[in-house]
Amino acid sequence: MSLTTAHSVVAPSANSKRIAGAIIIAYALISIVPLLWIFATSFKTPPDSIAYPPKIVFQPSIEGYCNLFTTRTRQTPEYINSLGPATGFCDETVRKRNMVIAGPSNFLPRFVNSLIIAFGSTFCAVFLGTLSAYGFSRFKVPLADDLLFFILSTRFMPPIAVAIPIYLMYRELGLSDTALGMILLYTAVNVSLAVWLLKGFIDEIPREYEEAAMIDGYTRLQAFWRTVLPQATTGIAATAIFCLIFAWNEYAFAALLTSGSAQTAPPFIPTIIGEGGQDWPAVAAGTTIFLVPILVFTILLRKQLLRGITFGAVRK
Amino acid sequence: MLNRTAENVARATPEPLARKVRGISDKGLAWLFISPTILLLLAINIFPLFWAIYLSFTNYRANRPNEVVKNLGLANYQRILGDQDIWIAMQTTAHFVFWTIMLQTLIGFTLAWLIDRKFRGHAFWTTLILVPMMLSPAVVGNFWRFLYEPQIGLFSYVISFVSGIPPTSIQMLSNVSLAPWSIIIVDTWMWTPYVMLICLAGLRSIPEYIYEAAEVDRASNWRQFWSITLPMALPFIMLAVLFRGIENFKMFDMVNLLTGGGPGSTTEVASITLKRQAFESWRTGYSSAFAIILFVAVFGLANIYVKALNKVKQR
Numbered sequence: 001m002s003l004t005t006a007h008s009v010v011a012p013s014a015n016s017k018r019i020a021g022a023i024i025i026a027y028a029l030i031s032i033v034p035l036l037w038i039f040a041t042s043f044k045t046p047p048d049s050i051a052y053p054p055k056i057v058f059q060p061s062i063e064g065y066c067n068l069f070t071t072r073t074r075q076t077p078e079y080i081n082s083l084g085p086a087t088g089f090c091d092e093t094v095r096k097r098n099m100v101i102a103g104p105s106n107f108l109p110r111f112v113n114s115l116i117i118a119f120g121s122t123f124c125a126v127f128l129g130t131l132s133a134y135g136f137s138r139f140k141v142p143l144a145d146d147l148l149f150f151i152l153s154t155r156f157m158p159p160i161a162v163a164i165p166i167y168l169m170y171r172e173l174g175l176s177d178t179a180l181g182m183i184l185l186y187t188a189v190n191v192s193l194a195v196w197l198l199k200g201f202i203d204e205i206p207r208e209y210e211e212a213a214m215i216d217g218y219t220r221l222q223a224f225w226r227t228v229l230p231q232a233t234t235g236i237a238a239t240a241i242f243c244l245i246f247a248w249n250e251y252a253f254a255a256l257l258t259s260g261s262a263q264t265a266p267p268f269i270p271t272i273i274g275e276g277g278q279d280w281p282a283v284a285a286g287t288t289i290f291l292v293p294i295l296v297f298t299i300l301l302r303k304q305l306l307r308g309i310t311f312g313a314v315r316k
Numbered sequence: 317m318l319n320r321t322a323e324n325v326a327r328a329t330p331e332p333l334a335r336k337v338r339g340i341s342d343k344g345l346a347w348l349f350i351s352p353t354i355l356l357l358l359a360i361n362i363f364p365l366f367w368a369i370y371l372s373f374t375n376y377r378a379n380r381p382n383e384v385v386k387n388l389g390l391a392n393y394q395r396i397l398g399d400q401d402i403w404i405a406m407q408t409t410a411h412f413v414f415w416t417i418m419l420q421t422l423i424g425f426t427l428a429w430l431i432d433r434k435f436r437g438h439a440f441w442t443t444l445i446l447v448p449m450m451l452s453p454a455v456v457g458n459f460w461r462f463l464y465e466p467q468i469g470l471f472s473y474v475i476s477f478v479s480g481i482p483p484t485s486i487q488m489l490s491n492v493s494l495a496p497w498s499i500i501i502v503d504t505w506m507w508t509p510y511v512m513l514i515c516l517a518g519l520r521s522i523p524e525y526i527y528e529a530a531e532v533d534r535a536s537n538w539r540q541f542w543s544i545t546l547p548m549a550l551p552f553i554m555l556a557v558l559f560r561g562i563e564n565f566k567m568f569d570m571v572n573l574l575t576g577g578g579p580g581s582t583t584e585v586a587s588i589t590l591k592r593q594a595f596e597s598w599r600t601g602y603s604s605a606f607a608i609i610l611f612v613a614v615f616g617l618a619n620i621y622v623k624a625l626n627k628v629k630q631r
Contacts, residue, residue, distance in 0.1 A: 157607075
């Protein structure tokens, strides 16, 4: 068998496998470099982060993380010497640069906003999505195809285009820059994914389970609760994580519709400014913290990933 | 995609179980289950859409809500279709969509085709490759700005190390001819895994016996690739192109953070123009008309494309 055998089943030669493997590993390593660089930068000092040529070996420092969570002001060395002993790790690190901590930064509240809005909208989207998906899967709904396409088509609109009327509507209703407004919006955006994905999962659960339960005297609602829901748990969990990742990563709506109290982390992180420009280690630290949950979820989701990104149109 | 829905509905409802459940018929229950979602979408998508349609016929400005609103008829639409800047923005968008899809499809399919050989450890490396697409485009865009910095960035350093060009002349974000490519590179880095994953599903869906039969017929590997692998994977490739096409037509976050549309207006895609008109110039009526035109364009193109996709699937 020669090198170009297209399919694994026709037993590609060991050589062809080795070459394929080498190319894939090379691609993976190169594509992961920017991420490793973010991680490394988060442990650099500001001067190290902008050194040229870029420093691959450096003295690790937690200054980036200190700068991320606090605001600092520059002081004279005399003033700093006149202060008492440094309290804690961050204080000490910051004082080395003739700075004192003036208070907490906005990062933590923005991160908490991200948590509240992402989890809140995910819960709502999955709740509504499960009900609708069951409705579409098990009942004869008039115009079901059109309704499903309508639900999907709400995703075609560019976010900025939706943002104009939403902005006006929220201003009238007093929902601008509130977590509730963002939760409603993200729920509406995510519910299309939730319905399409969950319908696929529920379609795969045999109807006989419910019919048997109903013959045993359960009502339809009880049958749904006792037989369908437990079977759909994996699908519901996967859907929830996809919705969560979307709401967690969303930038356009957040940047246009929130300015302060309900701002999430994605529009906030790029605005972290240090002395004389962007504070790259702090930005990298914020990015790293922000990425960790997504990396964990990606690994958990490996098997369902394909379904989630194609609205269930492709199964694995 | 849409054909399948019809099948599913037909399969899922072989016989309506017409029975009353505590006074609620199945039909009532179906509506009870579906209506909250529909109501939410009506409130957050359809009502604002109609509001935008109404505004698109007016000269309303959101930053001056007390001004008298005048009905302009189709004037906004006429002005957009005659506006040179808008046509340039549409061209820029088309340029981005074309190149990102070309690169992502080519690289993504090649990677999938290689991974399909199931070399040792392929599962681990596949997962690693998938990581970029799971990140927030905002965070990614912001960080690539750092990598692109001519004096301090890793990207400029590597390019200058390899090519010998001094790093100060690698102005990825401020050079007029490089700026569009800086965005295309990041988008390709981020979304090639997406295309790869869908192509991989396509390749895995090809039944083994077809290759075995081709082997018996002594079809060359080249021939097998062109007559079996590519046609069988085509519906999947087209699906990936559809999803990436819609997303890249709407592209906003990455452009906004990397170049903000600049230098000049070389990377000003439709979404950026829309943002400038709506939230910087506050021409709400005018930008609503543009938003409606964009929506109709995406919707129309997606519909035509889905029809083509279904034709390929049926073949």
